[in-house]
Amino acid sequence: MAFTDASLVALRVFREVAERGTLTAAASALGYTQSAVSRQIAALERAAGAPLLERRHDGVRLTPAGRIVLRRAADVVDQIDATARELAGLPEESGHVRLGWFATAGAVIVPRALALLRETHPAITVTSREGSSPALVRALRAGTIDLAVLASVPPYRSLDTETPPLRVQVLTERSLCVAVPENHPLARGDYIDVADLHGQRWIAGAAQELQMGAWPGLAERPVIAHTSRDWLAKLQLVAAGCGITTVPRMLAPTVPPGVRVLPVRGGPSENRRVVLTRLPQPMPEPVARVAEAIREATLATDAR
Structure with a gap:
């Protein structure tokens, strides 16, 4: 055969x-x-x-x-x-770009990028989907998406072991924060001391999530009060006083009423990257325009 x-x-x-x-x-x-x-x-x-x-x-x-x-x-x-x-007589999709993104990027960066793209390049059609970073890397390799906005944690290793290596551009790197109910004792100041995170009740996500859960490196087994795959559900649980959770700083403008997002001081720095990833090949013009809009949207988010 x-x-x-x-x-x-x-x-x-x-x-x-x-x-x-x-x-x-x-x-x-x-x-x-x-x-x-x-x-x-x-x-x-x-x-x-x-x-x-x-x-x-x-x-x-x-x-x-x-x-x-x-x-x-x-x-x-x-x-x-x-x-x-x-x-079938349907129009060509030369201006069609397939985008993948992890959950919190879909809350801030992706909507802003698509709004910008409608103003600057309205002929480009973007279809997008959410997924975990490992799943989106596989989708890139399989050729079912053109670009992916992914989360990356230290020590920032390669996203997979396949060849050729993926092209990775760092969009932003910011410190991890903690979301607490506004009437919580931890919400009284402008930051949280890492020592005060011990003994707290945490709202965590799925095992593959990189940015929302218990504070990394706690010198104890964290008490997980609730788990949810949905970041908005986690923040609503925080607002209801059911626990606290880690969040990337870029989510601060989107949190519901009753929640404060605060930086953490003391102990090792916990940074997170957002990266734009693609296969190592020349980008068609529509894909390049979408990548440019994502970069601009990220810069606008960082400026807030």
Whole structure:
């Protein structure tokens, strides 16, 4: 079986698996059974004459052959989709940019960037989606998004181990803060001493979240009173007096009434970066314009 016999369905399934990171997640996204996904991957591996995925306990990882196939599969699928649109008489999407972002960037940076883009380049269409940083990195590799606004924590290692390395531009680096109810004892001053964070009740998020949860490096096991994946829900819980949570400084203008966002002093500095990430290849003009709008929106946010 030659690779030229590989089906378009198998290529779509393979790209979905590469993006989702597990066969189960890809099956759910596609509406297939896991066994159907496994059969498509097996057929593609037979056509390639080599394993494309390394199965591990935490999901799958692309092999060197898999990285080659993914790069080509993304091109093939995109070309087929463009052909279908042209045959259907639909307009070309040369001005279409696909953007990914982590949750708190979607609260501040992304809306401002899109508003700016409507003023400066109204012909560009942007579709976007939220995701964790690992999921968005996989989406970049799979070619299903063009740009990603991601969170990064010290020691700021590479976002993944694939080659070639992704292009990463630091948009901003700011200290982590703590959100407290406005009637909380910690809200009385203009900052919080790190020693006063001991023994507090925390509102935390999912394990993969990098910016909202308990204060890093506490010399105790934090008491987690509530967990939520949604940052707004966390802040509403803070407003209700249910606990406190860490927040990036850029969220300060968006917090609900009844919440104060304060810096923390004492102990090691806890900084967080927001980075703009893409594949290491020339950017089409629409993608470059979106990247420029994101940078300008970040600068405007930092100036507040």
